[in-house]
Amino acid sequence: MALINKKVMNFAYGMGAAVVIVGALFKITHFELGPLTGTLMLSIGLLTEAFIFALSAFEPVENELDWTLVYPELAGGEAKPKSKKAEDSADANGLLSQKLDAMLKEAKVDGELMASLGNSIKNFESAAKGIAPTVDSLASTKKYSEELTKAAAQMESLNSLYKLQLESASVNAEANKDIAENAAMLKQQMQSMTANIASLNAVYGGMLSAMSNKG
16 A cells, blocks of 8 residues: 555655756846745755655555456467468358358248248239239329319309309399389479479460460
């Protein structure tokens, strides 16, 4: 177990180096801050660094990783021959092929099953080709139905227009009838007015004759 934590040692290294640098700066520039002269600051920095290096003697050495556990060829200092790798790859491929054959055998996938599957696909293709005319016929029937629906809509529009024309003709007939009745009444009123005017003229003529005789 380490006597001093690694983080503490890293902090001590950094602070000790900082004190040495500040002391060297004081010494080079002959800067003084009260009792803190360049010589004193440099001495304090060197003593601090010496103390830190003394503590580093007790810092444990980290265990190196054993890479031979991951790469066994490092144990002998020589890489594995390529031919050996090729043989291992071939063996692995052979095992994979054997496992695949075993799986196909367990699933009862053989040549007869594949041939049957091929025949089924061909039959499905033939059936699909036979369905094509039926699909075309259905498309034609759908188009004919759409045309009938469109024609029915047009006929409905024509019926509505004819109905409006009939209603308009009926209204016009009633208006003409009213006009005829009004014309007959106007004619009667004109005849009555003419008769009244004639009577007034006769009376006025009589009055004029009477006035002439008196004169």
